[in-house]
Amino acid sequence: MLDNLSPLLLAHLAAACLAMPLGLYQLLARQGTPGHALAGRLYVPAMLVCNIGALASFRPGTPFLPFHILAFVSLWSLGSGMWALRKWLRSRDAGALKTHKIQMAYSWLGLMMAGISQVLTNHRFGIVDGFDPVSFWTMVVAVNAVLYAVGSWWLFKVLLRRQLA
Numbered sequence: 001m002l003d004n005l006s007p008l009l010l011a012h013l014a015a016a017c018l019a020m021p022l023g024l025y026q027l028l029a030r031q032g033t034p035g036h037a038l039a040g041r042l043y044v045p046a047m048l049v050c051n052i053g054a055l056a057s058f059r060p061g062t063p064f065l066p067f068h069i070l071a072f073v074s075l076w077s078l079g080s081g082m083w084a085l086r087k088w089l090r091s092r093d094a095g096a097l098k099t100h101k102i103q104m105a106y107s108w109l110g111l112m113m114a115g116i117s118q119v120l121t122n123h124r125f126g127i128v129d130g131f132d133p134v135s136f137w138t139m140v141v142a143v144n145a146v147l148y149a150v151g152s153w154w155l156f157k158v159l160l161r162r163q164l165a
Contacts, residue, residue: 002124005159012053016115021047023108028158039134047107051075054114064142068070070114077107105160113144 005013022043031037053073058064081103088096120127121140128136 015046015049074110105155113147
């Protein structure tokens with residue numbers, strides 16, 4: 001199933017698989033918990049490799065898919081989250097820390113949405129074989145809308161509620 005992936009896509013996949021549990025640990029662990037800072041220091045480069053790998057997979061003559069656009073969105077979320085952390089470290093501004101937590105939570109949610117979407121839509125897994133283009137894109141949009149809604153609810157009502165209060 002993965003035997004004919006290029007080294008670029010294997011690096012992308014490995015980085016995504018590393019970032020998923022690291023990001024979840026960041027969300028679940030309280031600040032100051034052992035490993036919290038290390039997980040964050042590993043999450044950011046893993047996400048950079050993941051996003052750059054996704055963008056670098058674009059080749060002339062192939063369609064520029066929504067996944068490529070979402071890689072730019074993910075880079076923006078990651079960058080703005082890190083910029084907010086930098087601001088917080090300098091000023092201890094509570095608003096900057098809140099922005100950091102929100103942006104990093106959305107970075108992780110986007111990663112999870114991309115991973116689930118890849119499994120559902122990649123022909124390697126056989127789930128979408130036989131879908132016509134309208135059914136395919138309807139499924140992609142519907143699945144991601146549900147993932148975004150449920151994920152946002154979970155992040156803000158369950159996980160980040162105590163941290164953002």
